[in-house]
Amino acid sequence: MQWTLLAATLVAQHAAAQSMLRFACSQLVVERTDPLVDPGKKYTEHLHQIVGGNAFNVTMDPAQDPAQLSTCTSCSFQEDMSNYWTAVMFFKHKNGNYIRVPQVGNGGPQGKLVNKGGLDLYYIPQGKVTAFKKGFRMIAGSPNNKDTTRNKGNICNRCWTSSNENQFVGGAPCTGSDSMDVPADPKCKMIRQTVIFPHCWDGKNLDSADHASHVSYGGSRGASGGGACPASHPVRLPQIMYELMWNVTEFADKSIWPTDGSKPFQYSTHQDGASAHGDYIFGWKGDSLQKAMDAKCNLDRDCPKGGIHYQRPDKYSACTKPQQAPEQVDGWLKRMPAGAPAVKA
Numbered sequence: 001m002q003w004t005l006l007a008a009t010l011v012a013q014h015a016a017a018q019s020m021l022r023f024a025c026s027q028l029v030v031e032r033t034d035p036l037v038d039p040g041k042k043y044t045e046h047l048h049q050i051v052g053g054n055a056f057n058v059t060m061d062p063a064q065d066p067a068q069l070s071t072c073t074s075c076s077f078q079e080d081m082s083n084y085w086t087a088v089m090f091f092k093h094k095n096g097n098y099i100r101v102p103q104v105g106n107g108g109p110q111g112k113l114v115n116k117g118g119l120d121l122y123y124i125p126q127g128k129v130t131a132f133k134k135g136f137r138m139i140a141g142s143p144n145n146k147d148t149t150r151n152k153g154n155i156c157n158r159c160w161t162s163s164n165e166n167q168f169v170g171g172a173p174c175t176g177s178d179s180m181d182v183p184a185d186p187k188c189k190m191i192r193q194t195v196i197f198p199h200c201w202d203g204k205n206l207d208s209a210d211h212a213s214h215v216s217y218g219g220s221r222g223a224s225g226g227g228a229c230p231a232s233h234p235v236r237l238p239q240i241m242y243e244l245m246w247n248v249t250e251f252a253d254k255s256i257w258p259t260d261g262s263k264p265f266q267y268s269t270h271q272d273g274a275s276a277h278g279d280y281i282f283g284w285k286g287d288s289l290q291k292a293m294d295a296k297c298n299l300d301r302d303c304p305k306g307g308i309h310y311q312r313p314d315k316y317s318a319c320t321k322p323q324q325a326p327e328q329v330d331g332w333l334k335r336m337p338a339g340a341p342a343v344k345a
Contacts, residue, residue, distance in 0.1 A: 020124040023300035025051035025075040026317040027117035035060035042325040047268040047337045051118045053081030066283030072319035082283035088268040097345040101246045107166030114313040122241040126225025131290035132282040139211040140197040141277030143269040148180040153221025159183040160190035182265045182273040195278035197240040199226035200233035
């Protein structure tokens with residue numbers, strides 16, 4: 001108990017010393033599209049939850065600016081029309097049916113974030129950083145990865161043993177017992193998923209064929225703002241981190257878990273936690289992100305000197321859009337959405 005309190009205190013002190021944006025994004029839509037990996041395709045191989053500006057579409061033409069085309073954002077800063085998306089976590093019942101795991105906002109030393117599904121966003125600077133440019137996009141992780149040691153310091157899952165997301169559990173992200181595997185332990189009340197993006201840019205390419213080669217993690221791992229950047233990628237970016245709180249409390253009874261050797265909690269990639277990944281398309285209005293970083297704007301507060309403005313949860317959570325690849329994604333399903341449209345159980 002004393003160590004937990006000490007760890008929470010140290011994290012809170014670190015956050016106070018290092019100004020960073022930390023804010024909530026509710027779900028814009030849950031559907032099988034992926035305009036980075038499969039532009040123009042409907043019913044992609046796995047399901048995503050997408051947050052951010054409502055200009056999100058199947059193609060996301062790099063020549064078009066989401067900041068200009070969006071009329072609302074599901075994120076709490078009204079200047080942020082970027083799009084962020086991740087795979088979805090499902091619970092598999094022993095009868096073979098699946099259901100999406102519900103989500104809650106994150107809590108902890110920096111205060112509770114409120115979202116309707118979705119995820120929590122961090123923009124963590126270390127020293128002087130260069131904001132992303134119009135048309136910038138990237139991916140962290142891979143939906144095809146099966147290696148549970150690859151990228152472990154930047155993509156991880158934590159068994160959250162408290163039923164209260166405000167009660168801090170563990171140390172910094174992707175440290176201690178955090179794993180790339182999804183925990184399968186009845187003691188877990190929640191599973192916190194963390195996806196940390198590269199923070200070094202080659203300074204030239206807004207994207208690359210694999211959506212990853214134009215960026216690099218540099219000399220360190222974890223949510224520190226990033227270490228030294230290599231000569232190949234010399235431009236330091238704000239470090240982006242996704243946090244998701246999957247509430248598994250209602251599935252803690254092992255008698256309903258699969259008996260066929262499969263895991264109870266699975267990402268929509270049909271693979272283990274190693275396949276966790278995140279996609280990002282930049283869409284902040286004008287130079288608002290650069291100003292916010294230069295002004296050391298902090299957490300999810302209004303920051304007049306940085307020109308960014310907080311909007312209330314009822315406002316950003318109301319920003320949604322219809323599925324572009326319509327199918328059943330709520331309630332019990334006979335299978336996870338893949339291939340043909342999902343079928344209600």
